[in-house]
Amino acid sequence: MKKGVSLPLVLSVLIFGVCQSTVAGALSPKVNSGSSDTDLRPSASSTDSTSPLGVVKQSYAAFGRGDIPAIVNLVADQVDWEDVCPASLPYSGLRRNRAEVAKFFSESAQVDEIKKFEPREFVVAGENVTVLGYLEGYARDTKQEFRTEFIHLFTVQKGKITRWRGFLNTAARYGR
Numbered sequence: 001m002k003k004g005v006s007l008p009l010v011l012s013v014l015i016f017g018v019c020q021s022t023v024a025g026a027l028s029p030k031v032n033s034g035s036s037d038t039d040l041r042p043s044a045s046s047t048d049s050t051s052p053l054g055v056v057k058q059s060y061a062a063f064g065r066g067d068i069p070a071i072v073n074l075v076a077d078q079v080d081w082e083d084v085c086p087a088s089l090p091y092s093g094l095r096r097n098r099a100e101v102a103k104f105f106s107e108s109a110q111v112d113e114i115k116k117f118e119p120r121e122f123v124v125a126g127e128n129v130t131v132l133g134y135l136e137g138y139a140r141d142t143k144q145e146f147r148t149e150f151i152h153l154f155t156v157q158k159g160k161i162t163r164w165r166g167f168l169n170t171a172a173r174y175g176r
Contacts, residue, residue: 049159050159051156052126052127052128052129052155053122053124055074055154055156055159055160055161056122056129056154056156056161057122058070058074059071059074060117060119060131063117064117068102068105068106069102071101072098072101072105074159074161075098075101075160075161076157076162077097077098078096078162079095079096079097079098079101079161079162079164080162080163081094081095081100081101081104081161081164082094082095082164082165082166083104083108083165084165084166084167085166086170089111089170090107090110090111091104091108110140111139111140111141112137112138112139112140112173113138113140114135114136114137115137115138115145116134116135116136116137117133117134118134119131119132119133120132120133120134121133127155127156127157128153128154128155129153129154129156130151130153130154131150131151131152131153131154132149132150132151133150133151133152134147134148134149135150135168139173139174141173142173142174144173144174146172146173146175147172148168148169148172149168149169150166150167150168151166151167152165152166152167153165153167
């Protein structure tokens with residue numbers, strides 16, 4: 001990082017104008033499992049089915065199969081789930097339970113069709129997992145194809161997702 005540039009400034013620039021869930025959209029996007037050379041390749045013990053990384057990877061695998069009920073099953077009964085985006089998008093807003101998370105996916109699929117979805121890097125810090133990825137989609141309302149990188153922030157406790165935040169460049173949906 002250049003001298004004089006603070007981490008909060010860099011993060012602010014990264015997330016400025018971003019939004020929309022990227023674990024949303026069409027129920028059968030092309031998903032890359034994140035096994036590229038940029039994957040952090042955690043040890044086998046950190047990817048068991050109830051570890052934070054294991055749960056996150058299971059949710060992405062379910063998304064790739066179009067299995068939204070399997071994703072919802074990985075969500076805690078009480079959750080803090082939000083795609084940080086403009087209120088004009090139907091899937092904006094805070095979700096607090098599994099039924100609301102399921103509705104989030106339904107509303108997302110009505111607006112966006114995800115054609116390519118690639119979680120590329122997984123950064124694990126205790127119960128928190130940050131995922132950097134890429135997606136390509138089609139915005140039904142603007143009739144625009146779009147490409148953007150995304151950031152997903154997960155908190156996983158006792159094998160369940162208790163917090164999720166999604167960020168991406170929603171201006172891409174408008175051809176910008």
